[in-house]
Amino acid sequence: MTSKFHDPVLATETVELLVTNPDGIYIDCTVGGGGHSRFILEKLSQNGRLIGIDRDEEALTEARNVLDNRAQLLHSAFSNIAAAINDFSSDPADGILMDLGVSSHQLDAEHRGFSYRFDSPLDLRMDASKGTTAADLLKRLSLEELTDLIRTYGEDSQARRIAKAIHAEQNSRPITTTTHLADIIRRSVPATQHKSIPRVFQALRIAVNAEMAELEAGLIGAWSVLKPGGRLVVISYHSLEDRRVKLFFSSKTSPTDSAIGPAALIPLKPTGKRITRKPITPSDRELKLNPRSRSAKLRVIEKL
Ligand SMILES: C[S@@+](CC[C@H](N)C(=O)[O-])C[C@H]1O[C@@H](n2cnc3c(N)ncnc32)[C@H](O)[C@@H]1O
Structure with a gap:
């Protein structure tokens, strides 16, 4: 499935690892053009629900056109996920996806100023x-x-x-x-x-776009609205993002208490289980079809 708006990266892998309950509630924190969300909806039953978040109105307009009525869309930054989700559901989520970075539409739209290929106002805001x-x-x-x-x-x-x-x-x-x-x-x-x-x-x-602060608050917020047994899938595109994701996952899989100083870290009970030991990266075939996927790294953690 290719789209002018954005080709979803690692779509098959994402959905296989994310969706464990066809009747569940899933949150796509970066709905973009609805690429991953469409794949998620394909795996859900008629009882399944999807909540799609994006801070970019142009993305939401596109997502509205391509997603069916099991999807509810929300204009917000994902750092606000916990509060935002309360408006839609009192139940925790079965799975949450964060596909970080920018969409092809943002890069290719002349008026947004994301690319120096065009002579545009120097804007670069996602919202x-x-x-x-x-x-x-x-x-x-x-x-x-x-x-x-x-x-x-x-x-x-x-x-x-x-x-x-x-x-x-x-x-x-x-x-x-x-x-x-x-x-x-x-x-x-x-x-x-x-x-x-x-x-x-x-x-x-x-x-x-305060991307690093967004990522940190988004990970914490996503974890707080995830069900035990639910999964968090994160796709990052550069080392600054991936480092933060790895650190966050480690804080759940190998938590320690440093209350008495860093020299004496006390291991605590894990609250998460890593599903992927190493990050998943695009296949040669995907790289050929979608060169923009080249730096993608997908990591998955399950809440215990
Ligand atoms: C890589 S694109 C997602 C593409 C989408 N997965 C698809 O397949 O169409 C990233 C999207 O996340 C949005 N985004 C980035 N940071 C965000 C944040 N902190 N809160 C909400 N949306 C954000 C961007 O506006 C962009 O539309």
């Missing part, structure tokens, strides 16, 4: 109805803050050099478009450092 755009963020950041942001979220070794160039340009001619920003980065690093442009865009996107 275009609120928050700060990347252009506004650049206006506010000091040189130190910008360097930190590019180093931490873009993992670029040229962070200082790039930040200096952006900062200098910002002071003379504010950067408001994607191509303007890409030009400054291109001119600030040697031609061999072509990866710096996507890295800086990634860093800005993570900051504008």
